[in-house]
Amino acid sequence: xxxxxxxxxxxxxxxxLLDGIKNLEYRGYDSAGILVVDSKGKLSLAKSxxxxxxxxxxxxxxxxxxxxxxxxxxxxxxxxxxxxxxxPHCDCSKNIWLVxxxxxxxxxxxxxxLLKRGHHFRSQTDTEVIAHLIEEIKKEKGLSLKEAVPLxxxxxxxxxxxVILDRREPxxxxxxxxxxxxxxxxxxxxxxVASDVAAILSHTRKVVxxxxxxxxxxxxxxxxxxxxDSQPISWRVQEIDWDLKAxxxxxxPHFMLKEIFSQPQSLEDSLRGRLLIEEGNAKLGxxxxxxxxxxxxxxxxxxxxxxxxxAAKVGEYMLEEYAQIPTKAEIGSEFRYKKPVFLKGxxxxxxxxxxxxxxxxxxxxxxxxxxxxxxxxxNVVGSSIARQTDxxxxxHIGPEISVASTKAFxxxxxxxxxxxxxxxxxxxxxxVMGKRIAQELSKIPSLVKxxxxxADLIKNLANKYAGYKNFLFLGRKYNFPVACEGAxxxxxxxxxxxxxxxSGEMKHGTIAMIDKNFPSIVLAFQDSVYEKNLxxxxxxxARQGKVIALATQGDxxxxxxxxxxxxxxxxxxMLMPILAVIPLQLFAYYFAVLKGLDVDHxxxxxxxxxxx
Ligand code: M6R
Numbered sequence: 001x002x003x004x005x006x007x008x009x010x011x012x013x014x015x016x017l018l019d020g021i022k023n024l025e026y027r028g029y030d031s032a033g034i035l036v037v038d039s040k041g042k043l044s045l046a047k048s049x050x051x052x053x054x055x056x057x058x059x060x061x062x063x064x065x066x067x068x069x070x071x072x073x074x075x076x077x078x079x080x081x082x083x084x085x086x087x088p089h090c091d092c093s094k095n096i097w098l099v100x101x102x103x104x105x106x107x108x109x110x111x112x113x114l115l116k117r118g119h120h121f122r123s124q125t126d127t128e129v130i131a132h133l134i135e136e137i138k139k140e141k142g143l144s145l146k147e148a149v150p151l152x153x154x155x156x157x158x159x160x161x162x163v164i165l166d167r168r169e170p171x172x173x174x175x176x177x178x179x180x181x182x183x184x185x186x187x188x189x190x191x192x193v194a195s196d197v198a199a200i201l202s203h204t205r206k207v208v209x210x211x212x213x214x215x216x217x218x219x220x221x222x223x224x225x226x227x228x229d230s231q232p233i234s235w236r237v238q239e240i241d242w243d244l245k246a247x248x249x250x251x252x253p254h255f256m257l258k259e260i261f262s263q264p265q266s267l268e269d270s271l272r273g274r275l276l277i278e279e280g281n282a283k284l285g286x287x288x289x290x291x292x293x294x295x296x297x298x299x300x301x302x303x304x305x306x307x308x309x310x311a312a313k314v315g316e317y318m319l320e321e322y323a324q325i326p327t328k329a330e331i332g333s334e335f336r337y338k339k340p341v342f343l344k345g346x347x348x349x350x351x352x353x354x355x356x357x358x359x360x361x362x363x364x365x366x367x368x369x370x371x372x373x374x375x376x377x378x379n380v381v382g383s384s385i386a387r388q389t390d391x392x393x394x395x396h397i398g399p400e401i402s403v404a405s406t407k408a409f410x411x412x413x414x415x416x417x418x419x420x421x422x423x424x425x426x427x428x429x430x431x432v433m434g435k436r437i438a439q440e441l442s443k444i445p446s447l448v449k450x451x452x453x454x455a456d457l458i459k460n461l462a463n464k465y466a467g468y469k470n471f472l473f474l475g476r477k478y479n480f481p482v483a484c485e486g487a488x489x490x491x492x493x494x495x496x497x498x499x500x501x502x503s504g505e506m507k508h509g510t511i512a513m514i515d516k517n518f519p520s521i522v523l524a525f526q527d528s529v530y531e532k533n534l535x536x537x538x539x540x541x542a543r544q545g546k547v548i549a550l551a552t553q554g555d556x557x558x559x560x561x562x563x564x565x566x567x568x569x570x571x572x573x574m575l576m577p578i579l580a581v582i583p584l585q586l587f588a589y590y591f592a593v594l595k596g597l598d599v600d601h602x603x604x605x606x607x608x609x610x611x612x
Contacts, residue, residue: 107129472506
């Protein structure tokens with residue numbers, strides 16, 4: 001979604017703002033705009049449609065001097081992708097300027113009232129209304145910016161990460177948050193406010209996160225945080241330990257490929273210090289405090305969106321089979337609206353790489369309101385879900401830059417396996433089985449390395465199948481969600497129609513689609529559902545459908561019936577999804593590259609979906 005950076009300090013703002021917003025490019029956007037103000041209140045403004053590089057071209061040879069400014073990358077919600085709709089937006093007098101991420105739900109009625117008061121609007125956005133509202137309140141009551149902003153925010157319904165300045169009040173940024181992420185990067189005689197930590201890491205690692213319905217007054221020397229009643233809020237500085245290298249491609253043509261290949265390491269990082277092989281158990285520091293409460297859990301909801309939902313689905317199977325806790329994976333955007341009936345002993349686990357996905361966060365809030373214990377499996381430290389859940393487990397995989405999630409998925413499954421071990425051993429999971437799971441988990445990073453060594457074979461397969469316009473992905477039990485994830489990967493970066501279903505469902509409708517032009521990718525390992533999957537392959541072949549099978553190393557039988565086979569090493573059935581997804585990630589990647597697509601910035605998508 002939209003990216004925001006604001007700077008106030010002693011250095012020139014332009015390069016800091018541009019560097020910051022470029023580091024947020026991975027989030028997805030369609031236009032951008034920047035405003036720099038000098039000490040006399042002179043404004044330099046540029047907006048452009050498309051890439052940040054277009055904005056940079058516009059700025060070249062212009063004097064954008066000043067040590068105070070804001071920049072924004074927009075992902076359109078209200079109003080088309082035009083320069084007029086790009087942020088920053090301003091009031092009638094062009095004194096108050098702001099950038100916004102979120103949606104103002106009551107903008108229409110506010111706008112109508114402001115139009116009646118004589119305000120003149122220049123864009124079709126919901127955002128612009130905020131600038132005029134502040135202008136109106138300032139004028140009506142004779143207030144300063146810092147006095148007017150909380151009054152304006154009280155009139156707004158919706159979500160916002162906002163950075164506001166008034167050129168008549170030098171070196172003050174007012175930042176405000178409700179549901180959309182916003183943080184202050186604390187510097188020396190300078191402060192940076194941003195929607196994502198990636199924007200500030202090259203300047204500072206000290207971060208203060210704003211909470212919902214709070215605003216901050218930020219100057220070069222200082223900042224203060226208040227609630228909307230203007231009462232001061234105490235805050236805590238957090239140190240971000242992400243390696244800056246993680247945000248660079250380091251020789252890979254795309255972040256997606258880099259992240260696929262980093263999975264042996266990211267899995268090591270997620271598992272480090274958490275496996276107690278001899279005890280057949282897992283040590284999860286973040287859950288230690290509530291260990292006794294966890295013993296009493298009777299039912300679990302695992303909530304996520306997109307890829308994180310498919311990880312949740314794998315978790316559902318693991319937790320039911322090995323911890324014997326009734327578990328249900330739920331899609332974040334559905335959960336709140338279906339009015340879930342919570343029972344005593346319920347707990348909800350929110351799974352989210354970014355920790356900012358609005359739908360998943362809404363599910364957490366729904367559960368919290370009903371007094372349900374909430375846990376998080378989150379990558380971004382200090383993110384909204386991490387802060388708002390009662391306890392949780394961090395993924396520790398460094399930033400995931402590519403919009404298409406890869407390393408976050410495998411890490412989420414690994415952590416769900418740890419959680420299964422931990423909760424299982426609190427219940428009836430035997431020491432022998434616990435040890436087996438822990439041992440197999442410890443071997444997973446090196447098995448992933450082996451799978452990755454087949455990248456060339458998968459590239460060739462992508463080449464061979466590049467002409468097809470439809471794909472069916474099939475899997476059963478643990479590999480059903482992996483089939484769905486494989487289809488999602490292909491869709492989101494290749495724009496090719498793909499469907500992932502449970503193999504058993506094929507006969508109930510989808511098989512009607514199968515012919516020689518509709519290939520299937522079947523996850524058919526030698527596991528508890530092997531024979532069933534073989535039958536499905538036969539059924540496809542009987543209808544002239546092509547089959548790429550993912551199979552267990554050494555399986556000769558499958559070679560005779562499938563058109564192509566990718567062999568994977570053997571592991572426990574519950575851990576197979578971690579290995580099985582890797583060829584599907586690579587297949588989607590090479591497929592998109594062959595089509596000449598912008599793999600890291602797929603059309604219409606944003607990395608972190610912070611609006612519902
Ligand atoms: O940050 P989150 O894990 O909460 O994100 C959830 C989804 O938006 C995300 O996984 C999305 O489906 C990816 N683009 C898939 O590659």
